[in-house]
Amino acid sequence: MSNDTNLIYKDNLKERRKKNISKTILMIVLVFIALLQLFPLVWAFSYSIKTSGDLFGPELLSFPKNPQWVNYKTAFVDGKILKYLSNTLSIIIPSVIFGTILPFSLAYATTRMEWKLKPLVWTVVIAGLTVPIHTTLLPNFIWFNKIGLLDSHLGLIICYIAFSMSFNSIIFSGLLSGIPKSMEESAFLEGAPYRVILPSIIAPMAVTGFSTVAIQTFLNHWNEFIMANTYLSTESKRTLPFSLILFDGQYSSNYAVQFACMVLVALPPLILYFAFSSKIMTGVTAGAVKG
Amino acid sequence: MQSQFKDKKVIATLVLPGIIIMLIAIAAPIIISLGLSFVKWTGFGKMKPIGFDNYLRIAKDPIFWKSISNVFILIFVTVFFQNTIAFILAMYLSNIGKKLSNIFRTIYFIPATLSLVVVTKLWVNIFNPSYGLLNKILAQIGLESLQHAWLGNTSTALGSVIWIIIWQGFGWALLFYYSGIVTVPDELREAAKVDGANKFTLYTRIIIPYIMPVIQAIIIIDVTSSLKQMEMIYLSTAGGPGDTTQFLALYLYQRAFKYSEYGYGNAISVIFVILAFTLTILIRKTFAKRLESL
Amino acid sequence: MKKLLLFLCIMLSLTSAFAQGSSEKNADETIVLKMGDNVPDRKNGLGLVIETINTEFEQTYPNVTITTESYNDQPWQEKVRIYATANQLPDVFRYWSFSTLLTPLVEAGMIEELDYEVYSQYEFLPGALEGNMIDGKLYGIPTSSDLWVIYYNKSLFEKAGVEIPTSWDDIMESADAFNDMGIIPMVTDGKDGWPLCELFDNMAQRINGDFTYVAKAQEREMKYTDESFVKTADYIQELVKAGVFQENLTTSDYGDARNAFGQERAAMYMMGSWEMGLANDTNFSENFKENLDVMPFPVVEGGKGKATDTLGWYGGNIVISSNSKIKDVANNYVEKIASDFGQKCWDLQAAFPPVKVQPLETDTHVAKQLLSIAANATTMSGTPGLDRLDNVFKEDHQELMRQLCSLIIDSEEFTTKLDASAQRAYDER
Known part of the structure; x- marks a missing residue:
């Protein structure tokens, strides 16, 4: 060598x-x-899974010899997890559906069609991104009360859709602006109307946007609590995150049960996440990246 | 241009449902809010018109300025630190092979899927001085002297609160950057390598410009979500100790609902909306020079 | 396109039907009595008493269903304000009689006047109903008589080798002994602020010997910058510096404080007599309950106040919304509270009621002690200082106390700002 x-x-x-x-x-x-x-x-x-007294021990992490699974039973039953979960779902499903379809339509009209008020509408959309929820709490409370939306799931659904309009429209608009106009033009030549073109030609091209927007809308509203806290008063209508706070008051002296309730509330999105993690990983940002 | 692109009926059908919902739930309250910012009102009982007094009061309200400065600190930390770390990690994750990077990304995103209420409660417990995890860790590694009432101490409260925000938000930033970086076409990388670019120039010249839209999106999200930060602080320190962790959105909520100074709370939110709008426009203008879309 | 619009409309209405479907539909003859309060724990103490009364009421009136809504104090106050704005107050609710909270609602015509003749025949303690009268009209009945006291854990004192204190100076001296053992000498709810305000009022009296100073400062007959108030603020800061309170005093809430004490992590717990239910709280160990005791707010060496001068008031008032559509049912309910609540409270040793009670054989030690503190009281303060002016003053007072106790401001800044806030409230009246 x-x-x-x-x-x-x-x-x-x-x-x-x-x-x-x-x-x-x-x-x-x-x-x-x-x-x-x-x-x-x-x-x-x-x-x-400990007793409240065990919490104060010096060890960092330990699993008790007699796990207190009963904490979960207490949290599940007294925290009314099932009831609140179904409430949350009945709010979140329509919110996600309309929270994606409406921004998609809006973004289509504002990026690809020609009309006079377009710049004004688009400014409203952008401005919507900057409005804090907290500003709207009391005025909405007063005026929802007048139009009968208070203490109803519909009122919350409307708010959730409204607060996802801006961000979602922006994502869609980014995606849609990249599509060549010839797509529609050739369809027009064949005489296809919009109600065919939009779902069958344009929407598939923005499919990544749909998953991004749907997942984001889902996660945001799953977590929402301040509007639910303000607008809902009937016990049987409450949503999941909100229940955790009430539960704290009810069990203010039983930390272990509070922890169990916390785990239960955290569980559903975690399960969904692990079930669909690969799809979420690509879907969650795909739209934004191209936008 | 095809006339179909100008079909008024279609446009109305597409635009109106969304816009009407926004008008109901966002525009209407903002207008009500603007009107109420010129009165003195406890939320019920008599209203007293007071002109611009609420706005003049804002100018002299030290807590308002404190909450503004905290918001800017938070923006600074998320935009610069969180983003840099997320970007660097995303860069490495895109280089270590699909399988490994999948595992890490899945883990890093877990906090983002958790409800804010859960996250806040979790960290309030971790920071608890008597049974919290953090002080126990410090005790185990012999650093008892560093033990603290993390959220209760004026010097650590703000840092601790920001830490919670980043702990949850970090996954989002990482994911955005990662997805951005992997979409950079291989041809671009190859071409850069042929031109003799080293790793550093590859990133500064090719990848960062390519993912500019992502960066813009993240920064806008960071800024607006920093401005809107409220629930987490409401549930942890409620702005304390003193006004150490007071943030704008929480402050206006407290003025309206705790102090019953509804008019004043509304004046703050009007300022808030103006501020948020200006910042967003500024960011978009800054980026607009670099990209046409969006 | 019309079809699309139609489709959207149908979807929206479907959604709303879906959403509304989950709300209860009431059969024609069922009356729902909406009730709200600040007692979220329904399995112990006060909450249990209210639930028992509700069940009994529903048994007496089978066509009435009571729905309750309970929050912690602060969220409950926020919620009531929102309800008031929208004219949606529950039929019956528990609120505070103090001018900062109940008076604005009364002035806005939202609270139903009660018949004094009817309610005065129940055995309320002298002054109990009068505290709820505004311009000679009765607006609510109290459900507790509140004394500001200090609960303590005898066994922790023994372990630390510390004598039961008779003065705050003793407490200050013993702080190290407790802290060295990893035990917090004293806890209270500092996040909500008002317990700190009670501390301030009570401490000021121990120093200047007169509960009326606070009232005078608020009526602008004297100033909060008076030497005795400055001294009080200084003294409180000395307590904080000596490590008497938990480290995160101003960010730890009611539950935190109560738990630290109940789980024997803290030797003393400064709170009102409504916490007498600690003595039979199922969440805490027998050992804790056996060692639980209570003492009056200690004196300050060299101060003019006596330990028998008691900071006390009537609280937790039940009121009826004037917007209620079922006022007769609501009135029956409130009467039931007036007649049964006090004795039930005492039977369950849940709280110190505002009615005359007969000591029982089965009374817990804490209950007996509280009775004797009440019986031996030489003077009573009445409504706490933070609750006599307006709501802004109240919040200012709490915030300033938090800042004082976090050592962010000194006694001089504290008293100056407090005085300015009192002046503003006085001017705006």
Whole structure:
């Protein structure tokens, strides 16, 4: 072996070693961050099966010998998880459906069609993005009361759709503006009306947008609590996150049950997430990325 | 141009449902709010018109300015730190092979799927000085001296609150960047390599410009969500200790619903909307030079 | 396109039908009595008493169903304000008689006047009903008589080798002994602020010997910048600095404080007599309950106030909304509360009622102690200081207390700002 090749070999070795080291460091960092995201959840779970008195022990993480599964039973029954879950779903399903269809139509009309008021409408849409929910709470309360939307799921659905209009329209508009006009033009030539063109030609081209928008709308409204808290008063209409807060008051002296309730409330989106994680991973941002 | 593109009936059908809903739930209350910002009103009983007094009062209200400055701190931290870290991680994740990166991305996104109420409760418990996780960890590694009432101490409260926000929001930013980076066509990378670009220039010259729309989207989301930040603080520190963790959206809520100064609360929200709108326009203008779309 | 529109309309109406489908439809003859209060825990103490009364009421009037809505204090006040704005107050609800909370509702004509003749025949303690009268009209009946006291855990004192204190100076001196053992000397609810305001009023009296100073400061006959108030603020900050309270005092809420005490992590718990239910709270250990005791608010060495001068008031009032469509049912309900609530409270040892009670053999130690504190009271403060002016003053007072206790402001800034807020409230009256 000549000196030259030896040198090259050594260089490669050095480089490879350097690469290995940086790879290990990288791995450590990645795992550390993963732990940061996961550990609190595991910790919360461990508390949920203890007795409240155990919480004050010095150990970091321990699983009790006699897990108090009864905490879950208490949380499930007294927290009325099933009832609130079905309420949440009956609000969230229409919100997600209309929260995607309406912005899609709006974005189509504003990006691809010609009309006078277009700039004004688009400004309203952009402005909608900046309005804080909290500004609208009291005026809406007063005026929903007048038009009979108060303490009804419909009132919440309308708010949820309204507050997803802006963001979702922007995402759709980004996607739609990239489609060549010839798509519609050729369809027009064949005499196809809009009600055929939109669902069968345009919508499929924006399919990534639909999944992005639907998932985002779902996650946002699943978490929503301040509007639900303000507008709903009848106990039987309440939604899931809201119930957690009430539950805290009810069980203010039983931390372990509170933790169990917390786990139960967190569970449904987590299950959905794991079931569809690959789709969510690509779908959640696809629309925004192209936009 | 085809006349179909100008069909008024179609346009009305497409636009009106969405716009009407927005008018009902967003525009109407904003207009009511604007009107009420010129009165002194407890929410019920008599209203007293007071002209611009509420607005003059805002100018002299130290808590208002504190809450504005906290909002800007939060914007700064999310836009610069959270985004940089998320971007760097996304960059690495796009290089370590699909399988591994899938696992990590799945984990990193978990907090984003959790309800805000759950996240807040969780961290309030972690930060609790008597049974919280954080102080227990510090005790285990012999750093008792660092033990703290994290949310109760004026010097750590703001940091702790921001940490919770980032813990939950981080997954979103990472995911956006990752999806952006993987859509960069391989030809572009190859071409850059042929031109002798090293990793750094590859990113600054090719990838970052390519994913500009993503960056814009994230920054707008960061700014508007920082401005709107309320529930988490409402449920954790309620703005305390003192006004250390007071944020604009929470402050207007408290003025209206706790202090019953409904007119004043509305004046703050009018300012809020103006501020948020201006910031959004500014960001869009800044980016507009770099991209035509959006 | 019309079809699309039609489709949307149908979908929307379907959704609304779907949404409304889950609300209860009342059969014609069923009357729903809507009720709201600030007692979310329905399995212990006060909540249990209310639930028992509700069940009994429903048995007496089988066509009446009571629906309840319960929140913690602060969210409940926010909710009531929203309801008031929309004229949607529940038929009967529990609220506070203080001028900051009930008076604005009365002035807006939202609270139904009650018949004093009817309610005065029940055995209310002297002054109990009068506290709810505005311009000679009765607007609510109280459900508790509240004394500001300190609960303590005897076994923790023994463990730390500390004598039961008779003065705040004793408490300050013993703080280290507790803290060294990892036990919080004293907890209270600082996040909500008002307990700190009670601390302030009570401490001021212990220093200047006169509960009326607070009233005078609010009537502008003297100032909050008076030397005794400055001293009070200083003294409270000294307590904080000595580590008497939990570290996160101003961000830990009612539940936090109560739990820390109930789980024997704290030796003392500063709260009102309504917490006498601690003595039989099923969430806490027997050991805790056996060692639970209560003492009057201690004195300050060199101060003019006595331990028998008591910060106390009547609270938790039940009122009827004047918007209610079933006022007769509501009135029957309130009468039931007036006649039964006090004794039920005492039977369950849930709270200190505003009616005359006979001590029972079965009374818990804490209940007996509280009775003796009440019986031995040399002076009574009446309505707490933070609740006498307007709502803004109340919130200012609470916020300033939180800042004082977080050591963000000093006593001088505290008293100046408090005085300014009192002046503003006085001017606006």
